[in-house]
Amino acid sequence: MTTYVYDFHQGNKDLKDLLGGKGANLAEMTNMGLPVPAGFTITTAACREYLAHGKEPDALRDEVGEHLHTLEQAMGRRLGQTDDPLLVSVRSGAKFSMPGMMDTVLNIGLSDASVPGLARQSGSPRFAWDSYRRLLAMFGRTVLGVDGELFDDAVDAAKKARGAGNDLDLDEADLRGLAEMFKTIIRDRTGRDFPQGPREQLDLAIRAVFDSWNGERARLYRRQERIPADLGTAVNVVAMVFGNLGMDSGTGVAFTRDPGNGDQGVYGDYLQNAQGEDVVAGIRNTLPLTALASIDPPAYDRLLSIMATLEQHYRDLCDIEFTIERNKLWMLQTRIGKRTAGAAFRIAVQLVDEGMITMDEALTRVTGAQLAQLMFPRFAAGGRADRIAQGMNASPGAAVGQAVFDSGRAVELAAAGIPVILIRRETNPDDLDGMIAAQGVLTSRGGKTSHAAVVARGMGKTCVCGAEEIDVDAHRRQAVAPGGVVVHEGDVISIDGSSGAVYLGEVPVVPSPVVEYFEGNLVADGSDPLVDAVHRIMTHADGAARLAVRANADTTEDAERARRFGAVGIGLCRTEHMFLGERRKLVERLILADGDEEADAALAALLPLQRGDFVAIFTAMDGLPVTVRLLDPPLHEFLPDLTELSVRVGVATATGEPVADGDAALLVAVRRLHEQNPMLGLRGVRLGLLIPGLVALQVRAIAEAAAICRGRGGDPRLEIMVPLVGAVQELEVVREQAEQVLEEVAVETGVDVQALIGTMIEVPRAALTAGQIAGAAQFFSFGTNDLTQMSWGFSRDDVESSFFSRYLDLGIFGVSPFESLDRDGVGRLVQLAVDEGRAARPEIKLGVCGEHGGDPDSVHFFHRLGLDYVSCSPFRLPVARLEAGRAAVLDR
Ligand code: PEP
Ligand code: MG
Numbered sequence: 001m002t003t004y005v006y007d008f009h010q011g012n013k014d015l016k017d018l019l020g021g022k023g024a025n026l027a028e029m030t031n032m033g034l035p036v037p038a039g040f041t042i043t044t045a046a047c048r049e050y051l052a053h054g055k056e057p058d059a060l061r062d063e064v065g066e067h068l069h070t071l072e073q074a075m076g077r078r079l080g081q082t083d084d085p086l087l088v089s090v091r092s093g094a095k096f097s098m099p100g101m102m103d104t105v106l107n108i109g110l111s112d113a114s115v116p117g118l119a120r121q122s123g124s125p126r127f128a129w130d131s132y133r134r135l136l137a138m139f140g141r142t143v144l145g146v147d148g149e150l151f152d153d154a155v156d157a158a159k160k161a162r163g164a165g166n167d168l169d170l171d172e173a174d175l176r177g178l179a180e181m182f183k184t185i186i187r188d189r190t191g192r193d194f195p196q197g198p199r200e201q202l203d204l205a206i207r208a209v210f211d212s213w214n215g216e217r218a219r220l221y222r223r224q225e226r227i228p229a230d231l232g233t234a235v236n237v238v239a240m241v242f243g244n245l246g247m248d249s250g251t252g253v254a255f256t257r258d259p260g261n262g263d264q265g266v267y268g269d270y271l272q273n274a275q276g277e278d279v280v281a282g283i284r285n286t287l288p289l290t291a292l293a294s295i296d297p298p299a300y301d302r303l304l305s306i307m308a309t310l311e312q313h314y315r316d317l318c319d320i321e322f323t324i325e326r327n328k329l330w331m332l333q334t335r336i337g338k339r340t341a342g343a344a345f346r347i348a349v350q351l352v353d354e355g356m357i358t359m360d361e362a363l364t365r366v367t368g369a370q371l372a373q374l375m376f377p378r379f380a381a382g383g384r385a386d387r388i389a390q391g392m393n394a395s396p397g398a399a400v401g402q403a404v405f406d407s408g409r410a411v412e413l414a415a416a417g418i419p420v421i422l423i424r425r426e427t428n429p430d431d432l433d434g435m436i437a438a439q440g441v442l443t444s445r446g447g448k449t450s451h452a453a454v455v456a457r458g459m460g461k462t463c464v465c466g467a468e469e470i471d472v473d474a475h476r477r478q479a480v481a482p483g484g485v486v487v488h489e490g491d492v493i494s495i496d497g498s499s500g501a502v503y504l505g506e507v508p509v510v511p512s513p514v515v516e517y518f519e520g521n522l523v524a525d526g527s528d529p530l531v532d533a534v535h536r537i538m539t540h541a542d543g544a545a546r547l548a549v550r551a552n553a554d555t556t557e558d559a560e561r562a563r564r565f566g567a568v569g570i571g572l573c574r575t576e577h578m579f580l581g582e583r584r585k586l587v588e589r590l591i592l593a594d595g596d597e598e599a600d601a602a603l604a605a606l607l608p609l610q611r612g613d614f615v616a617i618f619t620a621m622d623g624l625p626v627t628v629r630l631l632d633p634p635l636h637e638f639l640p641d642l643t644e645l646s647v648r649v650g651v652a653t654a655t656g657e658p659v660a661d662g663d664a665a666l667l668v669a670v671r672r673l674h675e676q677n678p679m680l681g682l683r684g685v686r687l688g689l690l691i692p693g694l695v696a697l698q699v700r701a702i703a704e705a706a707a708i709c710r711g712r713g714g715d716p717r718l719e720i721m722v723p724l725v726g727a728v729q730e731l732e733v734v735r736e737q738a739e740q741v742l743e744e745v746a747v748e749t750g751v752d753v754q755a756l757i758g759t760m761i762e763v764p765r766a767a768l769t770a771g772q773i774a775g776a777a778q779f780f781s782f783g784t785n786d787l788t789q790m791s792w793g794f795s796r797d798d799v800e801s802s803f804f805s806r807y808l809d810l811g812i813f814g815v816s817p818f819e820s821l822d823r824d825g826v827g828r829l830v831q832l833a834v835d836e837g838r839a840a841r842p843e844i845k846l847g848v849c850g851e852h853g854g855d856p857d858s859v860h861f862f863h864r865l866g867l868d869y870v871s872c873s874p875f876r877l878p879v880a881r882l883e884a885g886r887a888a889v890l891d892r
Helices: 016-031 044-053 060-075 115-122 125-143 148-162 172-190 198-212 216-225 276-281 289-295 297-314 341-353 359-364 368-375 407-415 429-437 451-459 513-519 529-544 556-564 581-592 596-620 642-655 663-673 685-690 694-711 728-749 764-768 770-774 784-792 804-809 826-840 856-865 874-891
Strands: 005-007 039-042 088-094 104-108 233-239 250-257 264-272 318-325 328-336 386-390 392-395 398-404 420-424 440-443 462-465 471-473 478-481 485-488 492-496 501-504 548-552 570-574 625-629 717-722 755-761 779-782 845-848 869-872
Touching (some): 005 060, 016 039, 060 198, 104 276, 115 125, 198 233, 250 297, 250 341, 264 289, 297 318, 341 368, 368 874, 386 485, 407 420, 407 429, 420 429, 440 451, 462 492, 513 529, 513 556, 548 556, 548 874, 556 596, 642 663, 685 694, 694 755, 728 755, 728 770, 755 770, 764 770, 770 826, 779 826
Parallel strands (some): 420 440, 548 869, 779 845
Antiparallel strands (some): 039 233
16 A cells, blocks of 8 residues: 655655655654654655545545644644644645745644634744734635735735834734734635634645645746656645744754855854744845854754754755754754855865765766856846847857947957957858857847857857847848837947847956866966866866767867867868858859869869868867868858849849849859758758769868878878768768779878768668668768757757747757757667667767767767767867766766
């Protein structure tokens, strides 16, 4: 038979699933011999039954009765006993802490009949009436659903009538009056009287806590925190101890270390003559906990000694709630305390130094998400500026600058030393220079995997994207925010990439010392405890990791930064930017070529440029592998915009002006290459198979660059990667061409240029036929961006801003599958390809180069699949390194 109720003596801290966090820790403290009021916990299983069937399990009533009886015997009083009532609190407590999301009712058991008994026993009629009015208000609001403001308003009115500054000035008569008034409010609003039977109060309160699991606030919180909706909450029934018995009583919260920055010491707040909810409600100003040292020295000493005991026992920062009843200290709750990212790193190494935990454990006490938070510059606290719009938090950080509306202007102003924010409706590869020049990027369209977001994250640049409430007008060089607020070019704005907020005016920014450390500008020499802690933990993570971490980099600067940030190679060097800017004309000539001769001339002009790019990158990554990906994007991206060109030609024709040189031919080509679904069109390997000489050009540039580097005494390590392969035959054709060029270059240069040739696995068919493809591939690199796009049929450039927020609201997924790998779907494809690829070619190298390579959750999944490496943008490298180390330790 299932047991639904556990006495505090029967539980322990490891039973959080069943007893919730609060119940498990109350049990633990009870068994440690700490002063915990007696009580019992109703399990989450009871709550789940209740939620499933709409009524409590049959056995629950009797079980609660038995445990209540035990409690009454221990306390020597019965619940609500008229002459000396035992009162209890009923508190929710789920497995994961959900602060303030669910309900608590104090003073259960009190009634008209027992208030005089409580007054007599406590020697304080004021206290008895204070306790009763608190019960009536809490019960009315929480259990009976009465609007809580009605009670608050009545208290305010009573204070006003008495000219009282705070609730301590209300006397017995006032409180008695309030209690009567509250009973009337309850009767008027619910059509029934406040239940006077103690057991009925208890049962209704328990049910209300069960119901609060599905309250609106709780549901929202769970979705945000990704807490499963089906866990249910436990309910703790605890004998009341009173902090509101006079100035020798009180209630407080304490932390064993500073949860803000990790400093060792005594932190917390204390409120005299008060019950717990007064601290949270902020109705009176609290005192710093250290004040208790002079208010009640013995209680303070006892508290400090218990805090030390708890820290030793839990081996972590503990967060505590306590009450002092007439100089006697009672522990009401403890748990592992929440802390800021900086405090997490510092506390982890402090605990190692104090001998409480090992370095392995320290590594599990921090997360990549926390490290990421430490890496972005942020707005200093207390800055004042007007928030004018809200977008998506695409790339964290804080950026301030003058608004500019095109890339050229951004570059111009930045060159003159003026910080700018580039504002665009959406960005495209042409905006790259402007994005590099800008402090941050703001777009009104596109989601977290839009061009702006992906590129900005890659650069570590602050970005707010998809701020749809802003109307961007690049022609008039202005943006209009809600309420008609106009941002003109040159106006200073501030954007917060961590929250998505957009401000008019300047909010002060402070740089991150952690980034300065990774950049090599700061060393861990004891001068900054946070930098020291990060250094020690990162060093340990690198030692523990099995998964290598490479970078996605296609410029020398990125490659150099990647090395500084700890990359052991480049996992994805996209070559498309090498065809843009000045060089785009050459690509245009190649596409429009009328015959081999013209095409060859264009290719010949591109060759030295490409070779130069690769020499620079191989030099920056000397001795480490560089995976160069052959050209991927659809050709039309290298041609002028169809609409613009059509208008130009159309206007010229209509006005009888001569059509500009080449425009007519260009228009034909642009029309011919125009695609309805470019992402599913002529891109990737398909380009290489269609445009003669393209593969040969790129491979030759790679091979010649390697020969040059070798000639200079360097050690280039090449991997040539073919994108968008869906069938082994595609790869075979390209591979044959590539091998031929490699041989030619070897003969011409006298340098034996070696390169691995492999493929991306980013089309579902490639994953499904990985066994065949492995026959022609020396490595696989999972392109999880495209693999996600094509598995779900989601256009990666469109869906995040169009309907993902709705999907998240509906709980269809808890997080965007472009952000964190969808293990059940896309993950299965990866698993299949890993298994079949390895079966066909045991020595095959396996990596990931989609955005997921830098996502903590996904890194753990890739570790478990046994991949060789993940590759991510340079700024995400530290996070990936940390998570690779954590994955290995957690796996042990
Ligand atoms: C991918 O699809 O995951 C990938 C890395 O390629 P791209 O993002 O360039 O399409
Ligand atoms: Mg791709």
